[in-house]
Amino acid sequence: MAGPLIAGRYRGSVRPFSAAGRNTQLSVTVTAGRPEPASPAGAATPRRRPGFRSEQRRNLTGWVFLIPAALLIAWMNFWPMIQAFFLSLQTGRGTRLTWAEPLWYNYARLFSDEIFLLTLQNTFVYLIIQVPIMLVLALILANLLNDRNLRFRGLWRTAIFLPCAVGLVSYSLVFRTMFANDGLINDILMGLHLIDSPVNWLGQTGTARFVIILGLLWRWTGYNMVFYLAALQNIDNATIEAARIDGAGPFKTFWYVTVPQLKPMILLTAIMSTNGTIQLFDESWNLTQGGPAYTSMTMSHYLYELSFQKNPNFGYAAALSYAILLIVAILAAIQMKVGDKRD
Amino acid sequence: MTRTLRRVPGYAFLTIAALVSVFPLYFMVISATNTSQDVLSSRLLPGAHLIENFMALVGSQDVASAMYWSAVNAIATTVLALVICSIAGYGFEIFHSRGKDRLMGILLLAMMIPFAATMIPLFQMFAEMDLVNSTIAVILPAIATPFLILLFRQASRSFPHEIIEAARIDGLGELSIFFRIYLPTMRSTYAAAAVITFMAAWNNFLWPKVILVSNTYQTMPMLISNLRAGYVTDYGVLMLAVLLASLPAVVVFLALQRSFADGITGAIK
Numbered sequence: 271m272a273g274p275l276i277a278g279r280y281r282g283s284v285r286p287f288s289a290a291g292r293n294t295q296l297s298v299t300v301t302a303g304r305p306e307p308a309s310p311a312g313a314a315t316p317r318r319r320p321g322f323r324s325e326q327r328r329n330l331t332g333w334v335f336l337i338p339a340a341l342l343i344a345w346m347n348f349w350p351m352i353q354a355f356f357l358s359l360q361t362g363r364g365t366r367l368t369w370a371e372p373l374w375y376n377y378a379r380l381f382s383d384e385i386f387l388l389t390l391q392n393t394f395v396y397l398i399i400q401v402p403i404m405l406v407l408a409l410i411l412a413n414l415l416n417d418r419n420l421r422f423r424g425l426w427r428t429a430i431f432l433p434c435a436v437g438l439v440s441y442s443l444v445f446r447t448m449f450a451n452d453g454l455i456n457d458i459l460m461g462l463h464l465i466d467s468p469v470n471w472l473g474q475t476g477t478a479r480f481v482i483i484l485g486l487l488w489r490w491t492g493y494n495m496v497f498y499l500a501a502l503q504n505i506d507n508a509t510i511e512a513a514r515i516d517g518a519g520p521f522k523t524f525w526y527v528t529v530p531q532l533k534p535m536i537l538l539t540a541i542m543s544t545n546g547t548i549q550l551f552d553e554s555w556n557l558t559q560g561g562p563a564y565t566s567m568t569m570s571h572y573l574y575e576l577s578f579q580k581n582p583n584f585g586y587a588a589a590l591s592y593a594i595l596l597i598v599a600i601l602a603a604i605q606m607k608v609g610d611k612r613d
Numbered sequence: 614m615t616r617t618l619r620r621v622p623g624y625a626f627l628t629i630a631a632l633v634s635v636f637p638l639y640f641m642v643i644s645a646t647n648t649s650q651d652v653l654s655s656r657l658l659p660g661a662h663l664i665e666n667f668m669a670l671v672g673s674q675d676v677a678s679a680m681y682w683s684a685v686n687a688i689a690t691t692v693l694a695l696v697i698c699s700i701a702g703y704g705f706e707i708f709h710s711r712g713k714d715r716l717m718g719i720l721l722l723a724m725m726i727p728f729a730a731t732m733i734p735l736f737q738m739f740a741e742m743d744l745v746n747s748t749i750a751v752i753l754p755a756i757a758t759p760f761l762i763l764l765f766r767q768a769s770r771s772f773p774h775e776i777i778e779a780a781r782i783d784g785l786g787e788l789s790i791f792f793r794i795y796l797p798t799m800r801s802t803y804a805a806a807a808v809i810t811f812m813a814a815w816n817n818f819l820w821p822k823v824i825l826v827s828n829t830y831q832t833m834p835m836l837i838s839n840l841r842a843g844y845v846t847d848y849g850v851l852m853l854a855v856l857l858a859s860l861p862a863v864v865v866f867l868a869l870q871r872s873f874a875d876g877i878t879g880a881i882k
Contacts, residue, residue: 331787332708339701340716342757347723350734357734411630414623428870429631432638435866437816439834440859443841444641447652447848454640457655492634500878549727552818556838570729570819577733578823584733591730598727 351595357588363581376589386590388564389572392479396568397547400483405539407491409532412498413524427499431492438489438552445485446472446557475565478558482566485553490546494539501535502528537609544601548594569594641859644852652848666853673850676857678829679836682748683815684861686832690752690814691807697757699803702765703791707777717766724759728819736823750824755814761806767880768802769795804869805876815862833858 358376360367370376380386414420415427433441448454449471456468471477505528513523529536551570554560560567569590576587644652647660670676705713731754739750772795780790796803818834825831831839837854840846866873 328708328787329710332704332710332713335700335704335708335791336713336716338697339757339762340720342697342753343720343723343759346735346754346757347726347731350731350738351726353734353737354730407630410626414627417623420623426627426631427874428867430627430634431870432863432866433634435812435863436638436859437812437818437834437862439816439818439838440641440855441637443837443851443855444637446841447644447852448637448640450653450848452653454655454657488633488637491630496874496877500874500880503878545725545727549729552834555818556841570727573729573732574819574823577736584737588733591727591733594727595730598725602725 354588354591357585358592360585360588361583362585363583367585370585376586377593379586380589380593385564385567385572386569386593389567389569390593392564392566393548393550393568395479396483396486396550397544400486401540401543401547404487404491404543405494405536407487408494408498408539409529409536411491412495412502413528415495415499416502427496431496433489433491434493434496436489439556441485441489442553442556445481445488449481472558473562475562478562478566482553482557485557486547486550490543494543497535497539498532501532505531533609537605540605540609541602544605545598548598548601641852641856644849645856646853647849649846649848649850652852662849663853666847666849669847669850670854670857674836674840674854676833676836676854679831679833680857682830683832683834683858685748686751686817686821687811687815687861689748690755691810693752693756694758694761694810695803695806698761698806699765699796699799700791701757702762702767703769703795705762705766706769707772707774717762720759720762732820732823735820739824746825746827746830748830751821752814754820755810755817758810761810764806764809764876764880765799765802768799768876771879772799801872801875802879803876804872805874805880808866808869808873811865812862815865 357367359370359373361370361375362368372378411430415423420426436444450456451468451470451473455471456465459465460468469477471481509527509531510523513527518526549570550568551574554566554568554571555574558566560571564572573587573590573594576583576590640657643657643659645666646663647656648662648665651660651662705717735754736745739745739747744750776794777790780794785793816834817832818838821832822835822838825835837851837858840851840854
């Protein structure tokens, strides 16, 4: 490659971010650390090895580009995560915390906390019912929309994705209004004579959970569809046409040709959706307020209650947050294992 | 003929999906123009009470302030996130090295950390720095996200390296190459990132709720959530407030949706 030439001009015209002296020193140190240097003179006078030096400098520039983001993520994600762990080993109200005795006291308490177990169960009900239905619907919709002969493709896509632009609080309140006792859904169902008296949607365990699941499906199906659509566009259409020519019907083609090629994307959306469902908060807070009697409350909602309402108990809340972290990690690991196996 | 017939189930499915997707939004818009009584009697036609609802809303809530703070938070987050994450994604791909790959792997792990697990220490951290109720505290955790860095790194794969080499020969500095050449060519990736970040920041609820203790700085999602908690709910006013809270993010999405789709497709390869 034309390394030296480019590097020469590059060196002459570009001012590095850091002081030149420090740069030189660094490159010399690195050079000295390597066993390989060909000519001893080269190591002493970097001028004679401009290609090597500019590579070093470029590598350094790359690191400079990464540093702000990396530091922010370390500061805003990893550091608090570590702190939360230490917090989870402490007890006490408000800011007066002492080490728990035994250290795992908060974790032990989780297992006998009936509200926690209930919110855990609720969250899993949402996860197990909603995520598979949503992903299958999203796959079907994406497959339909990927048809080049389909009319009004843009219109369908926009309409189905539109719910994602609406905030979680907003849609929760819209659903709350529609499913109110004297609200629209009851009126429609009664008009169709499907029910005789209004259903108390948000006041009963089963129906409250049902409304949350419905809301989640409404809000997130289009989101996942967009990811599948993007992945479908990168699939070679010839594979699908070949299957068709070989006599496979649309369902077989979809299942045996399209779906396997979408597998990485299905894995990604499954992990993202699982992650999101485990952390559900806005719907529980705004749509059902966790009720009736905690039976539709999610873990994050309970965490918020423990942390910032009544008597804040940061230590116990941190233990709960680590339970959530653990569940997310375990489920992601399982999904990745399963995702890999089918290869 | 048979070909058209075979398409019927597909079209029927899409029609139902599209109607179901749009209907709650239609309901929201229509209800904003009706009285609470009309909303509860399931009136699905536009009414004449929009101004009345608006006056009632503005009279009881500081909507202007909530809109202002939502906008400040969302715009600041979007601008900073785009700059910091795109420069990082660019750095990972263009100045590729094994060490950087390793760092990327570590940063991606942050994607798996639930917000719940960092929320309490974050709150304590900002409290110690005396930043509770500040815009900085609202936006700082949302600026650098592994997802955006990944999006930009993947999109940078298709960015021709020859252009960078040529620019270097022409004597352009690395930062100028990024800002003057890379940034303008990657417009659709930036649009996709902007849509995602703006929508997430505008609609963010839990963290602002935690860190903005005082109602002075409350955002639109917080405002409408508090409306719900009132003793008597006026559904017309509520739906108008929800409409106002949703509008900016929807407008941004509709304005950038073409580039949004291109950007996502470009990044997934």
